[in-house]
Amino acid sequence: MEGFLTHEGSVSRARILRRALTPPEARLWVRLRRRALDGLKxxxxxxxxxxxxxxxxxxxxxxxxxxxxxxxxxxxxxxxRTRWLERQGVSVIRIPAEQVRVNLDAVLTFIASTARDRIRS
Structure with missing residues (x-):
């Protein structure tokens, strides 16, 4: 779904934000990138x-x-924001940054399980 509901301002903002990940986001990204989690992109x-x-x-x-x-x-x-995304068919899960810091493996298990359930349904 390339181009799915994108807005030029949000594309520019996304480029800037990619360079400024928070420490918990950076830690999670290391484990999500390159299809490292169950082959999911x-x-x-x-x-x-x-x-x-x-x-x-x-x-x-x-x-x-x-x-x-x-x-x-x-x-x-x-x-x-969550309501709007859900109306577009996007499911949103929120992970407290502290959980990424102290319990990353459980966070990854939850993300993988949720993604697999969404793909199956």
């Missing part, structure tokens, strides 16, 4: 509509958001 800082997703698996239509300090106080915005 993930994109980082992927634009859909006006939003830029931390990580996105096209095949599973699954967004993985790492929620850290930048998400504090943004609950309403995140909820609106």
């Amino acid at each position: 993930f994109r980082r800082q992927h634009p859909i509509g006006v939003y830029v997703l931390d990580f996105y698996c096209v095949k599973a239509m699954l967004a993985v958001e790492v929620d850290g300090e930048t998400h504090a106080g943004r609950g309403d915005h995140d909820a609106r």
